[in-house]
Amino acid sequence: MDLITAVEEEQLREDLAEIRPGDTVRVYIRIVEGDRERTQVFQGTVMRLRKGGTRANFTVRRIAAHGVGVERTFPLHSPRIEKIEVLRHGHTRRAQLYFLRSRRGKAARLREKRI
Amino acid sequence: MHAILGKKVGMTQIFDERGEIVSVTLVEAGPCYITQVKTGENDGYTALQLGFGETKRLNKPQRGHLKELPPLRHLREVRVKDVQGYQVGQKFDASLFSVGDLVDVTGISKGKGFAGVMKRHGFRGGPATHGQSDRARAPGSIGAMTTPGRVFKGMRMAGRMGNERVTVQNLKVVLVDPERNLLGVRGSIPGSRGGLVMVQKAVKSK
Numbered sequence: 460m461d462l463i464t465a466v467e468e469e470q471l472r473e474d475l476a477e478i479r480p481g482d483t484v485r486v487y488i489r490i491v492e493g494d495r496e497r498t499q500v501f502q503g504t505v506m507r508l509r510k511g512g513t514r515a516n517f518t519v520r521r522i523a524a525h526g527v528g529v530e531r532t533f534p535l536h537s538p539r540i541e542k543i544e545v546l547r548h549g550h551t552r553r554a555q556l557y558f559l560r561s562r563r564g565k566a567a568r569l570r571e572k573r574i
Numbered sequence: 575m576h577a578i579l580g581k582k583v584g585m586t587q588i589f590d591e592r593g594e595i596v597s598v599t600l601v602e603a604g605p606c607y608i609t610q611v612k613t614g615e616n617d618g619y620t621a622l623q624l625g626f627g628e629t630k631r632l633n634k635p636q637r638g639h640l641k642e643l644p645p646l647r648h649l650r651e652v653r654v655k656d657v658q659g660y661q662v663g664q665k666f667d668a669s670l671f672s673v674g675d676l677v678d679v680t681g682i683s684k685g686k687g688f689a690g691v692m693k694r695h696g697f698r699g700g701p702a703t704h705g706q707s708d709r710a711r712a713p714g715s716i717g718a719m720t721t722p723g724r725v726f727k728g729m730r731m732a733g734r735m736g737n738e739r740v741t742v743q744n745l746k747v748v749l750v751d752p753e754r755n756l757l758g759v760r761g762s763i764p765g766s767r768g769g770l771v772m773v774q775k776a777v778k779s780k
Contacts, residue, residue, distance in 0.1 A: 462583045462600055462756060466749070470588050491592065513587055539593040 467512040472536045478517060480505050480556055481549030481569050486519060486533060487541035498541055501531055504569065507555045508535075520559055522567070528560065548572040575660075576775040577652045578603045578670050579626035580757065582681065584767045588758070590748065596760055598748055601679075603757040603773055604667040607643050611657050621653045622660055627770075648770050669752040676776035678743045681765035685737030695730040740764035744776050 478484055485502045503521025515535040523529045533540060549569030559567050580603030587597050610623035625646035632645045640646060643663060654660070671677060691697040691713040700709030713732070717725045742763055749758025763771060 462602060462754065463586050465754070466588065466598075466600060466756070466758070467586055489593070513589070534589075534595060536589070537593055537595075538589050 464512065470513045470536055472538075472540075475535070475540065476543045476545050478505050478508065478543060478545060479548070480508055480554055481551035481572070482545050483547040483549065484519060485544040485546060487543070488533070489539045489541055502546075503529075503531075504549065504556065504559065506530065506557070506559060520556075522563075526563060548574070575622075575666055575670055576654075577624065578606050578666065578668065578757075578773050579624055579648055579650055580604065580755075580771055580773060581627070582763060582765050582767055582769050582771050583756075585762065588748070596748055597762075598758040598760060599679075599763045600749075601757045601759065601763070601771060601773060602755050604670075604752075604755050605665055606667070607646065608660055608662055608664040609640060609643060609646065609649055611660050611662060612651070613657055619653070620655065620657045621651045622657065623649055623651050625649050650770075650772060652772075652774070667752045668750055668755055668757050671747050671750055671757060671773070671775075673747055673750055675747045676744045676779040677747055677759060678741050678774045678776050679745055679759060679763040679771055680739065680741040680774070681763060681769055681771040683736045683738055683740045683764040684766050686735040688733060689735035690732045691730060694732060694735045697730075743778060 482505045483503070484505055485500055488499045488501060490497055490499050501519055501521065503519040506518045506520045508517045509515060513536055516532050517535055518530055518532045520528060520530045548571065550572040551569060580601040583600035583602050585597060585599050587595050590596050604626065607625045608622050609625040612619060612621040612623065614620055625640065625643065625648065627647035628644050629647040630645070637645065686693065690711050692699050692711050697713055699711045700706055700714065702710055716729050716731070742761070745759040745761050745763070747757065748760050749756065757773060765771060
């Protein structure tokens with residue numbers, strides 16, 4: 460194994476729940492404010508999941524007040540992520556759900572995946 | 575000892591203790607040997623010659639120089655004030671540095687070939703519109719007329735770029751692993767992957 464992958468492997472987190480695009484998730488993020496620390500929760504749909512060792516990240520989209528879409532991208536292996544809860548598996552036919560941006564209200568729903 | 579030779583492995587990113595992303599260049603540093611001690615009496619100056627990178631083949635003069643040391647591909651010299659306490663054959667590794675140290679990294683930058691003034695010197699080029707043709711990447715005027723009647727020496731023009739010795743100063747060491755001979759410094763360092771680099775204690779650090 461080359462050294463880069465070896466170093467990256469030490470950083471990877473395997474304790475987090477597996478997520479896929481379309482899932483509705485609740486992400487618990489540790490936020491450091493000066494010397495205080497608190498946990499913030501961000502709930503929404505996983506819009507994309509980009510792989511690549513320690514560089515892997517995922518974007519969660521949620522609809523905030525007044526129908527404003529808010530997207531937040533997290534480094535997947537960040538130690539700042541406390542935990543990820545998967546609430547629902549959505550059925551999708553593509554890996555990047557950019558089409559959600561142009562949909563609003565009921566149209567932006569995803570069918571639940573049959574397991 | 576304040577310097578070590580190594581091989582640039584490549585870049586990645588890691589999370590620091592605060593959970594923030596740090597871009598890191600990995601260097602396969604050492605093991606290095608002292609291959610020659612240069613003294614004032616013998617050589618007129620004091621320095622240490624370091625060797626790095628085991629190889630299979632060396633010619634006879636090189637092998638004769640290294641004597642019982644393993645065959646080393648790269649030899650580089652570092653100046654030291656005092657050679658006392660250093661002997662030929664001394665071996666050292668990445669544990670020379672510790673996390674948080676500031677280092678200077680020297681290497682040979684990637685060659686860019688014959689580059690124009692925009693790439694080589696950051697000139698702005700000419701206007702792209704208003705009826706201009708062939709002016710977009712041109713250097714503009716390189717001097718006046720009959721006075722002085724020549725182009726001044728050192729005028730920045732197109733030419734060979736890169737493939738020269740470059741030192742990046744004050745990089746923070748973020749990773750040290752003597753077992754794998756691994757050093758990680760924050761930010762980028764000169765040269766291509768696999769290139770020889772020298773990591774030294776920062777000259778300008780306080």
